[in-house]
Amino acid sequence: MNLSSVESLAYSLPELILVFATVGILMLDLLITRKRILGELALCACGGAALASALLAGAEQGYLFNQMVALDGFAIFFKLFLSLSAFAAVYMSLGSRELDNEHPGEYYTLLLAAATGTFYMASATNLLMAYLALEFVSLTSYVLTGFIRASRRGSEAALKYLIYGGVASGAMVYGMSLIFGLAGSLDYATIGERLLVPSEANGPILFIAVLLVLAGFGYKISMVPFHMWSPDVYQGAPLPVTAYLSVGSKAAGFAMMIRFFYVALSHAGAGGVWATIEGLEWPNLIVLGSIITMTLGNLAALRQDNVKRLLAYSSIAHAGYILMGFVVLSDAGLRAMLFYIATYYLMNLGAFTVLMMVLNNSDREDMEAFRGLAWRGGALPAAAMAVFMFSLAGVPPFAGFIGKFYLFAAVIDKEMWMLAIVAALNSVVSLYYYARIVRTMYLDQPLKSDPVMTTDWHSGAFAGVLAVGTIVFGVYWRPLIDLADKSLVFFRG
Amino acid sequence: MEHILTYMTFIPLLGAVVVLCLPRENNTLVRWTAFAATMPPLLMAIWLYMNFDRSTDAMQFMERVQWIPSYNIQYIMGIDGLSVTMVLLTALLCPICILASFGIDKGVKGYFALFLLLDTGMTGVFCSLDFFLFYIFWEVMLLPMYFLIGVWGGPRREYAAIKFFLYTLLGSVLMLIAMLALYFHNDPHTFDMLILMEKSGSYSRDFQWWAWLGLFIGFAIKIPAFPFHTWLPDAHVEAPTAISVILAGVLLKMGTYGILRLCYPILPLATQDMAFYALAVLGTWNIVYGALCAMAQTDMKKLVAYSSISHMGYVMLGMATLTPQGINGAVLQMFNHGTVTAMLFLLVGVIYDRAHHREINGFGGLASIMPRYTGIMTIAFFAAMGLPGLSAFISEVLVLLGAWQYDKILTVIAASAVVLTAGYMLWMLQRVWLGPVNEKYTGLPDVTLRELATLVPLAAIVIILGVYPHAVLDLINPSLLALNQTVLSAIPMEAVAQLP
Numbered sequence: 002m003n004l005s006s007v008e009s010l011a012y013s014l015p016e017l018i019l020v021f022a023t024v025g026i027l028m029l030d031l032l033i034t035r036k037r038i039l040g041e042l043a044l045c046a047c048g049g050a051a052l053a054s055a056l057l058a059g060a061e062q063g064y065l066f067n068q069m070v071a072l073d074g075f076a077i078f079f080k081l082f083l084s085l086s087a088f089a090a091v092y093m094s095l096g097s098r099e100l101d102n103e104h105p106g107e108y109y110t111l112l113l114a115a116a117t118g119t120f121y122m123a124s125a126t127n128l129l130m131a132y133l134a135l136e137f138v139s140l141t142s143y144v145l146t147g148f149i150r151a152s153r154r155g156s157e158a159a160l161k162y163l164i165y166g167g168v169a170s171g172a173m174v175y176g177m178s179l180i181f182g183l184a185g186s187l188d189y190a191t192i193g194e195r196l197l198v199p200s201e202a203n204g205p206i207l208f209i210a211v212l213l214v215l216a217g218f219g220y221k222i223s224m225v226p227f228h229m230w231s232p233d234v235y236q237g238a239p240l241p242v243t244a245y246l247s248v249g250s251k252a253a254g255f256a257m258m259i260r261f262f263y264v265a266l267s268h269a270g271a272g273g274v275w276a277t278i279e280g281l282e283w284p285n286l287i288v289l290g291s292i293i294t295m296t297l298g299n300l301a302a303l304r305q306d307n308v309k310r311l312l313a314y315s316s317i318a319h320a321g322y323i324l325m326g327f328v329v330l331s332d333a334g335l336r337a338m339l340f341y342i343a344t345y346y347l348m349n350l351g352a353f354t355v356l357m358m359v360l361n362n363s364d365r366e367d368m369e370a371f372r373g374l375a376w377r378g379g380a381l382p383a384a385a386m387a388v389f390m391f392s393l394a395g396v397p398p399f400a401g402f403i404g405k406f407y408l409f410a411a412v413i414d415k416e417m418w419m420l421a422i423v424a425a426l427n428s429v430v431s432l433y434y435y436a437r438i439v440r441t442m443y444l445d446q447p448l449k450s451d452p453v454m455t456t457d458w459h460s461g462a463f464a465g466v467l468a469v470g471t472i473v474f475g476v477y478w479r480p481l482i483d484l485a486d487k488s489l490v491f492f493r494g
Numbered sequence: 495m496e497h498i499l500t501y502m503t504f505i506p507l508l509g510a511v512v513v514l515c516l517p518r519e520n521n522t523l524v525r526w527t528a529f530a531a532t533m534p535p536l537l538m539a540i541w542l543y544m545n546f547d548r549s550t551d552a553m554q555f556m557e558r559v560q561w562i563p564s565y566n567i568q569y570i571m572g573i574d575g576l577s578v579t580m581v582l583l584t585a586l587l588c589p590i591c592i593l594a595s596f597g598i599d600k601g602v603k604g605y606f607a608l609f610l611l612l613d614t615g616m617t618g619v620f621c622s623l624d625f626f627l628f629y630i631f632w633e634v635m636l637l638p639m640y641f642l643i644g645v646w647g648g649p650r651r652e653y654a655a656i657k658f659f660l661y662t663l664l665g666s667v668l669m670l671i672a673m674l675a676l677y678f679h680n681d682p683h684t685f686d687m688l689i690l691m692e693k694s695g696s697y698s699r700d701f702q703w704w705a706w707l708g709l710f711i712g713f714a715i716k717i718p719a720f721p722f723h724t725w726l727p728d729a730h731v732e733a734p735t736a737i738s739v740i741l742a743g744v745l746l747k748m749g750t751y752g753i754l755r756l757c758y759p760i761l762p763l764a765t766q767d768m769a770f771y772a773l774a775v776l777g778t779w780n781i782v783y784g785a786l787c788a789m790a791q792t793d794m795k796k797l798v799a800y801s802s803i804s805h806m807g808y809v810m811l812g813m814a815t816l817t818p819q820g821i822n823g824a825v826l827q828m829f830n831h832g833t834v835t836a837m838l839f840l841l842v843g844v845i846y847d848r849a850h851h852r853e854i855n856g857f858g859g860l861a862s863i864m865p866r867y868t869g870i871m872t873i874a875f876f877a878a879m880g881l882p883g884l885s886a887f888i889s890e891v892l893v894l895l896g897a898w899q900y901d902k903i904l905t906v907i908a909a910s911a912v913v914l915t916a917g918y919m920l921w922m923l924q925r926v927w928l929g930p931v932n933e934k935y936t937g938l939p940d941v942t943l944r945e946l947a948t949l950v951p952l953a954a955i956v957i958i959l960g961v962y963p964h965a966v967l968d969l970i971n972p973s974l975l976a977l978n979q980t981v982l983s984a985i986p987m988e989a990v991a992q993l994p
Contacts, residue, residue, distance in 0.1 A: 396663070397633040406670070413674040421674075425667035432663050436640070436656055444644045444652050479562050486564070 002063030003494075009065035012072050014053040015080050016120050019087075022046030023113040030106025040095045043109040047088035047116065054080035062492045068188055070124040071260075074490030078339060079123035079256040082346065086249030087116035089350050089463075093241035096459040098361045100239055103149060111148075112245070115141035119253035126264065126492075128177045128187040131257055132170070135217060138250055139166045145245075146238040158237025165230040169220035176213025180265075183207055189265040190493040196278045197268060207281055211266065215286075218261070221254030222320045225294040232301075235313030240360060243309065244353035247316040252342050255323060259335065262327070264491050273332030284328040291328060292423050295321025299430045308356055309366045311434060312349070315393060318431060319345055325408045325424060329415045332489055337407035339485035344392070344400040344474060351389040351467035355382050358460045363452050371438060373447030379454030381461065383442040385468040390435040392471045395428045400474035407482070498542065499555055499571040499621045502535045502585065503614055510610035513603055521602045525592070528606035532589040532613060539585035546578055548968045551976035553623065553688065554578075561627075566684050570623040575973030576825060579966060580620040580744075580751055583832045586955075587743045588613045590948045591736035594840055597847060598646060598734065605646055608638035609736070616744050620751065625673050625685040629666070635745070636662055639737070647732035654725075654732035661725040665712035672708030675701075676760065691759040691980075699763050699986055706764035709757050710772060716749030717806050719776050720783055730799035735843030738795065742802045743836040747828045750809045754825070758813075758977055762984030769814040770901075777810025778904045785914035789921070794845070794852040797922060798838045801878060804915065805831045805886075811908055812893035816982055820896020821974045822967060827889035829966055830877075830959060834886055837874035837952045841867075844945055845926075848938045854922055859931030860938070867941045868927055870949050875923055877956045879916045885959035 010017065026039050033039075054077055062073045070076070090112055094100055100108065118141065121134035143166065147159025177187075183206065184192040196207070219227035235243045266283060267275045277283060298318030305311035323345075326338035356366060359382070363370045375383035392399035405428065412421045474481055509531020516524050547554055553572035561569045573581060591609070598605050615638070618631030636659060644655030677683050679701065680693055697705075715722040726746075730738050753773075758765050784804025791797040805827070812824030844867065845860075846852050861868040877884040890912070897905040941949070959966060 391637060396636065397630045402633070409670060410674050410677070413671060414678050418671075421671050425671055426664075428667050429660060429664045432660060433656070436659060440644065440652055440656065443641065444655070479564070482562070482564065 002061055003068060004063065004065050006066050012057065012060060012065055015050040015057070015084060016117055018046055018049045018053055019084075019113050019117045019120070022049075023110050023117065026106060026113070027110045030110075036105040037095070039105050039109050040091060043091045043113055044088065044095070046113060047084050047091055050116070051081055051084035051088060054084055062490065064126065064492065064494065065124075066130075068494075069127050069130040070121060071126045071492040072124065073492035074488040075256070075260065076124035078484070078488035079252065080120055082252055082343065083116060083119045083123065083249055086119075086245060086252065086346065086350075087112065089346075090241050090245035090249065092463055093244055093350075093354060093357060093460070094239075096361070096457065096463075097239065097241050097357055099149060100241070108145070108148060111141045111145050112242075115145065115245075116249065119249055122253040123256035123260075125257065126189045126260065128180065128189075128192075131261065132174055132177060132217075135173075135221065135254075135257065136170060138253065139170065139221075142242075142246060142250060145242045146234055148242065149239055152237070154237040155239070156237075158234045162230050162234045165220065165227075169216050169227060172213045173217025176210045176216070179206060179210035179213070183210065189261065192265040193268060193278070193493070196266070196281075204280065211281065211283055212286075214261070218254060218258040219290070222251050222258065222323075223294075223317050224290050224320055224324065225297050225317070228294065228297075228317050228320075231317060232310055232313045235316070236307060236310045240309070240353060240357045240366075243313070244350055247312070247353070248346050248350055251316070251320065252346075255327075255338065255342060259327065259338070260491065263335070264493055267330065275330040275332075277330065284330060287324055288328045288417070288420055291321050291324035292420060293321075294318070294324065295424060295427045299427050299434075302434045303430070305434070306368050307366060308368060308371065308438065311438075312352055312356070315431070315434070316349065318427065319349070319393075321427075322405065322408060322424060325412050325420060328420070329411045329417065331411060331415065333407075333414060334411040335489055336482070336485045337404070337411045339488060340407050340478075340482055341404035343481055343485070344404040344471070347467050347470045347474065348389045348392040348399070348401050351385060351464055351471065352393065354460055354464040354467065355386040355389065358382050358457050358464070359454075361457060361460070362454055368438070368441055371441045372445045372451055374442040374454060377447040377451055377453050378456075379442075382454065382464060385464045386442060387439045388468045388471055390439050392475070394432040394435040396432070398472070398475045400471045400478065403475055403478045495538075495541065495545075497557055498538055499573065499581075500557060502538050502581065503571070503617045503621055505534045506531050506588070506610040506613035506617070510607040510614075513607045513610065516603065518603060521599065524602050524606055525596050528610060529589060529592045531610055532585075532592055535585045535613070535617065536589055539582050542573075542578060543582060543969075546969060548575075549972065551575065551972040556623075566682060566686075567626045568624045568686060569627055570686060570688075571621045572623045573621060575970040576751070576754055576977070577620045578969055579825060579829045580747055581617060583747070583829055584613070584616045584620065584744050586951070587739060587832065587836055588616075590836070590840075590951065591739050593944060594739065594843060594948045595734065595736040596944060601645065605642070608641050612638040612642070612740065616740075616748075619748055623687045625676070625687055625690065625756075627685075628687075629670065629673060632669075632748070633666055636666075639741075639745075642737045643729060643733045646734045646737070649732070650728070651732040654728040657725045658729045661715050661722070665715035665722075668708045669712035672705045672712075675705055675708070687756070687760070694760050694762055694980075694984065696987065697761065697763075699767075702761040702764035703767070706757055706761045706768055709761075710753065710768070713749040713752040713757070714772075714776075716752070717746060717780075717810065718749070718803065719806075719810065720780050720803075723780075723803055726803065727796055727799045730802075730839075731793065731795050735839060735846070738799075738839040738843075739836045742799070742839060743832040746802060746806055747832060750806065750813065750824070750828055754813060754821075754977065759980050762981040763986060765981050766816075766984065769816060773810045773814035774897075774901060774904055777807045777812075777814060778908050780804065780807030780810060781908050781911045782807075782914070785911050785918065789914065789918040791918075792854050794842045794854055794922065794926070795839070797854070797918060798835065798842060801838070801915070801918070802831070802835055804911070805835070805878070808890055808893045808908070811897055811904065812889075815893075815896040815900035816978055817896040817899050818975055818978060819892045820900065821978050822971060823889050823892025823894075823896055825970045825974060826963065826966055827886070827893060830885040830889045830956075833952050833955050833959075834874060834877045837870075837949060837956070838878060840945075840948055840952075841871050841874060844941060849935060854925050857926040857932055857935065858929045859927070860935070861927040862931060863936060863938050864940045866946075870941070870946075870953055871927070872923075873953045873956060875919050877960070879919050880912055883957075883960045885956045885963070887960060888963040
């Protein structure tokens, strides 16, 4: 189906919920004094969007808004995932002491707006739409990063983010214009058809164009060498925003990248195997990106003392792992990516939630804030953190291992031994710094001056749910892998 | 008793959950609950021993459940002669170690819960016949081990714990790659070890080599074979007594068990090619090197740790020979080393609990202060030296008998190392138990009832197996002969094509 703008609204319920909530919060902000209600409203909106996305699952596949966006299994998977990410960000914001006394009305407005943008990043099938969605998410993220006005680090981070973002999106839009010139269309499916015919166009210019577009994607998923902004931004931004950037906005970046590279620059063959268009071997380029990204992320994380910054580098390394599924050009690889992104949600958000509890309690986010956590009233947060850390390191029986297992399986099925071995060694390196946090919590004794960890049920419950999820999907992950499997449907007209 | 292996594996896990739910204050209750949780596996192990069919090399007590069908991952449990001995050893050592840990008084609940989790992991490794399941259990052991060494260990525990963890994980990830390579090599893809073994003829020599190396490094780290052994002395010295016992008694066996369970039947051609350098030469080197290092130690625990490296060398040498005697001797040695080293570590623990140090030169004349203790200690020491009439003698002789048919030079070197073993053992005996009495320690109490309960069963087994080794040999023989035959009769694919 190919619907006009007005008809499309019937299939845009998740986005509509978010948009109405965005506007509603902005107006309510002027009317009420109990500002917490605004956050709760945002939470309901995210929950509603998740529910509405799940309900779309049975709908007919097709184009919406005159071929600007697609409604297909892939988009619905990410809509569900992204609304849950926004839900987590709002929930964490409600429990964050950093954000007390800031302007909640504007904050939640921006957060929900960013979430709406990520929805369109995941479903755009037109270069123009993709660019607009990406810019929309970026612009809101800049403001969110520097949202705490008193924080100098936050302002610095926001400015850095803005400058890097401006350069990256400039490069991207230039690359897109080149592609438009070569293919004569902005629509992914049409670009794919036109470039499929071997011609002079498929030469160096196309390669340069793809490289430039990659700058934009690489910046969003923090792939080396476009990652430079992320450690500073992750460290400077308010913690819930960091968590959202590392999960929601990154996943949207991956969704957009997959759709562009697989729909416009590859074609599906038999048996779940894809092929690139002739003369453009982009997987080789990204194999290199994947290897460098994971290695650099892990090596840099080894020396971090600030846990937030450590998690930023770890998040770079994980982008490298996820890219392993991207380069194998098979359904198995894509499925592994979706699965990994879902498990990454559990463990990474979990780690950030525990970090926030520690931050709330002691106003510190460095390694010493975790010293002897298990022995000074924080036994449960420490246990949850240990689960998240080992899961991030890819140790069974946690979900992170299963995610890595699928990625390795996809890579080894293609016999890309080099990539597999580098990734395997990287897992070992990463264990060192993840275990360092566990060691600090359990093996070090607290000093007299370390504050007693107070119970925080709001965040504690969330961390608990995520920890249980990490364990359950580490032992019985069939529902999740089946969902990922079903979601590998790209509508292309 | 239809799901006996599942029960044996998961009852300790259930025990761990129960232990976590007990009140914090009541340490005695926690200890005895943990002990009770290891009793059903022990009783089931005895039942297994009685009901194990000794006439076949087939897998017994099989269980098979689909786990993740879309990826053909199954839950397959089953044991043959090779694994049943290891299951018995695990079931035997776990209650003993729990008894030996009753002295722990920091974080008691956590300690026993982690210990029971470790028990589940170990039993699971020996029972699982699906490679994926095997890998999960293999890794599940790492986490409790990390905490048990790291939280309850000696002064340098943090370093030792992370070193152990990193080394083992390095081995594991290489194993993971080899495992996936095997998985995709078969059509339909499978992790089922039995099918992987059946199809072993269809793997090319090159493929076998690479897969073999990947698996071998993982297992060699666990054995630990030179040069991957450096984590062991650290881990042993820092770990609490009971954990050292488990480490030396069960965990080290997993390396050689893995090679026999996976490398031998699935990659027989590579085994033929690699056995000499990777197992025989390295094993002999382990024997000599471990013994020489042991001789230089002044810390009793470190001495016993290095003696483990030396004794595991016999296992490697025995299995490399690919003779019936050698391979039987190797597995018997795995079992015997498990009991003997367990005794040695327990004995060192007994002194350490009293004197709070383990310096060999810091004692003297303990024999007159602690006579009962010295009596049991002598059995363990002489068993470790390979004295006839005690268990380790039989297995070492079998290994050397096999090795003689295989390579005479290595046999001579390995056999001479027995002198080194006697050297460091007797020298320690002389410095600690004989000689002038050190006045500082005249007041040391003799072994308590609880300590005797941990030592006497092991001593009894050491003596019984010294006189009647068939108690174990009968169990293992059919499976090992079949395994040996599989490796010896493997011929390259190209040769198969030329057969008439």
